[in-house]
Amino acid sequence: MSPKHPANLRPDPELQSARRQGSTFLLLTFLFSVFVNILMLTGPLFMLQVYDRVLASRAVETLTALFLLVALLYGLMATLDYARGRIIARFGAKFQSDLDERVFDATLRHALYPQARATPARSLRDLETIQALCASPVFLAMMDLPWTPVFLAAIFIFHPLLGWLAVGGGVLLIVIAVVNQILTHQKVAEAQVASARANAFSESARQAVEVVRSQGMQRDVTDRWLLQRSQALSQSISASDWTGSFSALTKSLRLFLQSAMLALGAWLVLQNEMTAGAMIAGSILLGRALAPVEQIVGQWAMVERARMAWKGLNQFLARTPREPSRTKLPVPAARLVAKNLTVIPPGTKTPTLRGASLVLEPGKALGVIGKSGSGKTTLAKALLGLWAPAAGEVRLGGATLSQYDPDDLGRHIGYLPQQVTLFNGTVAENIARMSLSPDDEAVVAAAKKANAHELILSLEKGYDTFLEGNESQLSGGQKQRIALARALYGDPVVLILDEPNSALDADGTDALNAAIRNLKAEGKAAIIMTHRPQAISECDDLAVVERGQIVKFGPRDDVLSAMVQNAGVIKRQLKKVGE
Numbered sequence: 001m002s003p004k005h006p007a008n009l010r011p012d013p014e015l016q017s018a019r020r021q022g023s024t025f026l027l028l029t030f031l032f033s034v035f036v037n038i039l040m041l042t043g044p045l046f047m048l049q050v051y052d053r054v055l056a057s058r059a060v061e062t063l064t065a066l067f068l069l070v071a072l073l074y075g076l077m078a079t080l081d082y083a084r085g086r087i088i089a090r091f092g093a094k095f096q097s098d099l100d101e102r103v104f105d106a107t108l109r110h111a112l113y114p115q116a117r118a119t120p121a122r123s124l125r126d127l128e129t130i131q132a133l134c135a136s137p138v139f140l141a142m143m144d145l146p147w148t149p150v151f152l153a154a155i156f157i158f159h160p161l162l163g164w165l166a167v168g169g170g171v172l173l174i175v176i177a178v179v180n181q182i183l184t185h186q187k188v189a190e191a192q193v194a195s196a197r198a199n200a201f202s203e204s205a206r207q208a209v210e211v212v213r214s215q216g217m218q219r220d221v222t223d224r225w226l227l228q229r230s231q232a233l234s235q236s237i238s239a240s241d242w243t244g245s246f247s248a249l250t251k252s253l254r255l256f257l258q259s260a261m262l263a264l265g266a267w268l269v270l271q272n273e274m275t276a277g278a279m280i281a282g283s284i285l286l287g288r289a290l291a292p293v294e295q296i297v298g299q300w301a302m303v304e305r306a307r308m309a310w311k312g313l314n315q316f317l318a319r320t321p322r323e324p325s326r327t328k329l330p331v332p333a334a335r336l337v338a339k340n341l342t343v344i345p346p347g348t349k350t351p352t353l354r355g356a357s358l359v360l361e362p363g364k365a366l367g368v369i370g371k372s373g374s375g376k377t378t379l380a381k382a383l384l385g386l387w388a389p390a391a392g393e394v395r396l397g398g399a400t401l402s403q404y405d406p407d408d409l410g411r412h413i414g415y416l417p418q419q420v421t422l423f424n425g426t427v428a429e430n431i432a433r434m435s436l437s438p439d440d441e442a443v444v445a446a447a448k449k450a451n452a453h454e455l456i457l458s459l460e461k462g463y464d465t466f467l468e469g470n471e472s473q474l475s476g477g478q479k480q481r482i483a484l485a486r487a488l489y490g491d492p493v494v495l496i497l498d499e500p501n502s503a504l505d506a507d508g509t510d511a512l513n514a515a516i517r518n519l520k521a522e523g524k525a526a527i528i529m530t531h532r533p534q535a536i537s538e539c540d541d542l543a544v545v546e547r548g549q550i551v552k553f554g555p556r557d558d559v560l561s562a563m564v565q566n567a568g569v570i571k572r573q574l575k576k577v578g579e
């Protein structure tokens with residue numbers, strides 16, 4: 001379930017496969033491009049006819065007929081060019097929508113690495129970057145590029161010398177394009193990294209605006225952001241300077257080459273080796289041949305960004321493979337067993353829980369107590385299947401957690417995290433776990449069980465009150481009760497509560513205890529990670545966690561009295577040391 005370690009990277013075939021899915025679009029664009037490029041010969045051929053035939057024979061009818069034909073052909077070319085632009089844009093859109101779900105899913109699972117959560121997710125933006133390239137004229141210029149040698153070869157028909165000049169010019173432009181690629185690659189990458197860093201910092205400052213304002217941090221935070229921003233800007237200016245200078249060079253070179261062609265053509269006309277029409281037509285053909293090269297060099301930064309996005313996305317998908325499909329298991333009994341469980345937080349190397357074993361039976365509640373940092377949350381995350389065991393196992397209703405589909409497992413185990421997060425949506429949508437088809441009865445039932453029903457009705461729009469996620473108008477305790485209702489939605493068989501009373505008042509705590517009592521009466525089970533004695537009043541068993549190990553586990557009162565006896569022993573020992 002957790003993402004693969006970066007060391008196991010292999011190129012991922014999924015992007016290629018998504019590209020193949022859109023191959024009909026690509027093929028159509030290619031076919032349209034063939035006709036568009038053939039139609040590009042309209043201009044040079046028209047010149048040839050006008051100069052060599054119409055002017056020589058003074059035939060106005062021919063000129064009229066040719067002109068009408070040219071108008072028709074240009075009309076056709078415009079239609080085909082417009083159509084291929086639309087087709088290729090749809091190729092990009094299909095590529096993105098085919099991969100959207102997969103990349104979003106991988107992004108969410110990758111966020112299980114706390115380090116990954118610290119930086120904004122890049123992969124969805126990578127997907128958009130690739131899509132933007134497909135919808136841009138540069139992509140069509142890339143489709144036109146294979147015609148460059150064909151047009152250059154056609155110039156040979158007019159005169160070999162003109163042909164060689166065109167080939168020389170073309171090679172020079174391609175060399176410039178390659179040098180451009182080599183020189184700007186690093187700069188574009190650096191600019192992107194610097195800009196992502198500045199954005200991540202501004203986002204974290206925005207999230208923590210109350211700390212920033214109240215702790216007098218605004219000046220320092222702004223200065224720090226400005227520093228990162230100016231670094232990003234200067235990297236980006238330096239990248240665009242390079243691209244800009246190459247673009248200007250390419251453009252001038254192409255115009256110069258056209259004039260050089262004209263000059264060479266004129267000289268050949270004077271030597272009676274060629275007609276004036278061929279001279280003009282050759283120069284126009286050269287312009288057409290080199291236009292895609294010029295366009296690609298001019299927009300190289302965009303191509304480069306898409307290339308890096310492709311590479312990044314490929315690596316990301318390889319690192320975060322698809323969830324395997326699993327046989328659907330029936331709703332399990334509320335029996336949760338951990339055996340010799342060792343847990344290493346994702347992306348780290350040191351276990352924060354070692355050799356933990358416990359059993360939770362249906363109709364029972366288990367309290368997990370321990371000092372701050374002892375490993376209670378680690379245990380909760382392992383029991384939820386969020387962090388995979390490095391050794392040992394966790395079984396729910398006889399099956400290991402990895403045998404359940406993650407969404408099914410989420411429905412079987414209700415979770416109230418230590419830090420409550422609500423989403424942008426109504427109270428009802430939040431309780432219904434953001435389902436697109438919420439079950440209103442189940443929403444109200446869960447709210448009643450969490451003793452949140454009255455509280456919700458007292459809000460202006462009741463269950464339909466829109467919450468701005470964590471920035472909502474609710475107090476910490478109110479949020480916690482709504483989150484408890486969310487945990488109880490859909491009747492989970494096991495409820496895991498991490499510090500559930502941290503923001504609850506006496507009423508809230510009573511309601512919580514009542515909810516646990518109900519759950520037990522229904523043959524379900526609960527685990528409560530806590531510091532507070534009030535929270536274990538409904539617990540039948542108790543586990544004590546110390547420095548990542550369960551040092552005591554058993555019936556609550558036995559464990560408590562053993563701890564009290566220990567306290568007595570320790571006190572006596574302390575007394576002796578003092579004497």
Ligand SMILES: Nc1ncnc2c1ncn2[C@@H]1O[C@H](COP(=O)(O)OP(=O)(O)OP(=O)(O)O)[C@@H](O)[C@H]1O
Pocket residue numbers: 114345346348352370371372373374375376377378379418
């Ligand atoms: N994502 C993580 N990466 C690395 N170490 C972690 C991570 N999360 C927790 N730890 C470490 O694991 C140990 C146990 O932390 P845990 O959050 O499980 O403790 P806790 O008992 O829930 O503490 P508290 O009561 O303060 O919430 C701590 O030393 C902590 O630094």
